[in-house]
Structures are given as C-alpha cells and as structure tokens.
Amino acid sequence: MNSTHQRRDVFIAIADPTRRKLIRLLADEEEVPLHELTEQFQIGRTAVSKHLAILKEANLVTNRKLGRETRYRLNAGPLQEVKDWLSFYEKFWNERAMVLKTILEEE
Amino acid sequence: MNSTHQRRDVFIAIADPTRRKLIRLLADEEEVPLHELTEQFQIGRTAVSKHLAILKEANLVTNRKLGRETRYRLNAGPLQEVKDWLSFYEKFWNERAMVLKTILEEE
DNA sequence: TTTATTAGACACTAATTGGTGTCTTAATTA
DNA sequence: TAATTAAGACACCAATTAGTGTCTAATAAA
Numbered sequence: 001m002n003s004t005h006q007r008r009d010v011f012i013a014i015a016d017p018t019r020r021k022l023i024r025l026l027a028d029e030e031e032v033p034l035h036e037l038t039e040q041f042q043i044g045r046t047a048v049s050k051h052l053a054i055l056k057e058a059n060l061v062t063n064r065k066l067g068r069e070t071r072y073r074l075n076a077g078p079l080q081e082v083k084d085w086l087s088f089y090e091k092f093w094n095e096r097a098m099v100l101k102t103i104l105e106e107e
Numbered sequence: 108m109n110s111t112h113q114r115r116d117v118f119i120a121i122a123d124p125t126r127r128k129l130i131r132l133l134a135d136e137e138e139v140p141l142h143e144l145t146e147q148f149q150i151g152r153t154a155v156s157k158h159l160a161i162l163k164e165a166n167l168v169t170n171r172k173l174g175r176e177t178r179y180r181l182n183a184g185p186l187q188e189v190k191d192w193l194s195f196y197e198k199f200w201n202e203r204a205m206v207l208k209t210i211l212e213e214e
Numbered sequence: 215t216t217t218a219t220t221a222g223a224c225a226c227t228a229a230t231t232g233g234t235g236t237c238t239t240a241a242t243t244a
Numbered sequence: 245t246a247a248t249t250a251a252g253a254c255a256c257c258a259a260t261t262a263g264t265g266t267c268t269a270a271t272a273a274a
Contacts, residue, residue, distance in 0.1 A: 015122035016232085021194070027199060035250060045251070047233055068241040068250045076199035083193050085127070090190070092134060092183035123262085142220060152221070154263050175220045175271040 008057030010078045011085075018043070019051050026061060026074035033069040116186045118192075125150070126158050133168060133181035140176040150159030 014020055020043065025040060026032060036053070038045045052072055055061040060079070063072045121127055125148065132147060133139060141159070145152045159179055162168040167186070192193045 009122075009124075011122045011127070015116075015118045017116075018232085019119075020118070023196070025199055027196065033250080043232085044234065046235085046253095049251075050232075065251095068239095070251065074199060076148075079193055079196050080140045082189065083197070086186055086190050086193070088181045089130070089134065089186050092181060093187055125262085140220080150262085151264065153223095156221075157262075172221095173253085177221065 008054060008079050010058045010060065012059055013055055013058035014079075014082065016051065016054075016063070018048075019055055021051070022051055022055060022062065022072075023074060023076075026072060031071045031073045032073045033066075035069070037072065115161060115189050117165045118168065120162055120165035121186075121189065123158065124163075125155075126162055128140075129155070129158060129162060129179075130167065130181060130183075133179060136185075138178045138180045140178045142176070142181065163187055 014023070021040070022037060025037060034045065034049060037052070041048060052061060052063070054056045056063065059080055061072050062075055062077055063070050065071075121130070122146045128147070129144060134143060141152065141156060143160070148155060159168060159170070163170065165185055167182055168179050168180075169182055170177050
C-alpha cells in the first residue's frame, strides 16, 4: 500500500491566519461546502481551496463530495501534536514555576 | 515612542523546524552564544542568525552582547498565545467529549 | 602585536507561498 | 433542454523564505 497523499506538518498548516480562520469556521459549522467557506474571505475560491488542501494534507480536515459540492469537516486530532510540543514549555512561562525554579536553584 | 522592532507572529515563528529546535536548545541551556547554537545545525551561522532574528521579532528570544559573543535566551511567554488558541479546540479531539457531544445532540 | 574568533551587514539565489485568472466538467435548476 | 452553479485543474505571477558566500569590525588569545 503506497499512501500517495502528501504528509504536511501541522505547525505549518496552522501558521497561516487564513487557515486558522478556516479551522475556526469548521469548528462552528460541522460540515461546510467550499463556496460557503469562500464567502467568508476576500480571496478567491481557488486560493481557499488550496488552503483547504494544505489542511487536508495535515489531516486537519476531511472532505467529501455531495452532488456538485465538496463539503469540508474539521478533524482537530492532529492539533494534539502542537499541544504536546507546547506542554514542554509551559514551565518556562508559568510565573509560579519560575519562582519555584529560582528557589530550587538556590538550595 | 515609536517601537521600531518588527512584530512577528508566534505561529509563524514556531512553524519552522529549525526554529523549534533553537527553542528547544535554549530551553536546555539558559543562555547560549550564536556560534554554539550554530554547531548544532548543518546550516551556516548567517542562516541560524536569521532564524534567531525571527524568534526575536516574535519575542520568543532575547539576546545580549557579551564581549564578542551574542548570547541568546529563551522567552517562552508568547507561546501562551498558541496554547490559548489551542484550548478552544481541545473539545474536538477529546474522544470522551466527542461521545458526550453525540449524546447531548441526541437529546 | 599579530592572529583567531565571533558575529553583523550585504548581496545574491533557488524554492516555496499565497494569490490570480481561465478553462472544463459535473450537477442543479428554470 | 438551456442556463446556472460548484469546483477541479492549470498556468502563471509577485513576494517571501531559507539558504549561501564575502567583507568588515570588534574582541580575545598567542
């Protein structure tokens, strides 16, 4: 089985504000056709479609054809990877942890 | 007061794997000069320096000159923004929440 | 004092990105 | 059946990105 679909980094997928807005729209509406998503932006359908393709390659959206529409759906799972990455750094920005760290270092 | 330093999106700053590795190195070592950071990569000093500049624009690192060295330090605070963004989507990837959601919708 | 090291400042390049417009096909609707 | 709508497939473009190499200045070491 040669999986042909591109694998795309979730960090890159969420780097673009248009793509983050797409994610947000799909969080609100469950299943949305391309043309309806396009309405929410100033840019053209082709551009939106490309952004969705990138999200799909990162496995952040799925889509299915329904009549002449292509409907998109959020798959938030891969965002977990970002959360896992972040969790390592939480101790660095937590004020209380910073103080605690200082105390521990002094001992 | 005209703040001249560029503001840079933290999402873009963390999108690049080299920059994420820089963040990781700075998490481990507190304060690291450019040349020492450069050792950890295949790419040249100039390239590393540019990545650090992007991290600095996102306020994810600070630096200070010490003799002929420029030492870099992690400032993880801005990562909080990413965490805040993610927190909205946690409910979508939590299996239990998904099931609960289905039950609630059925009522 | 000469030589090494460290890094900033440029100028340049190839590849990627985010966008466009146009053509075509397929599915609805009038 | 004819007209309209939705979207895939291209070809194309400008701006940005991630990298390079070279030159220069400042600091530190021999």
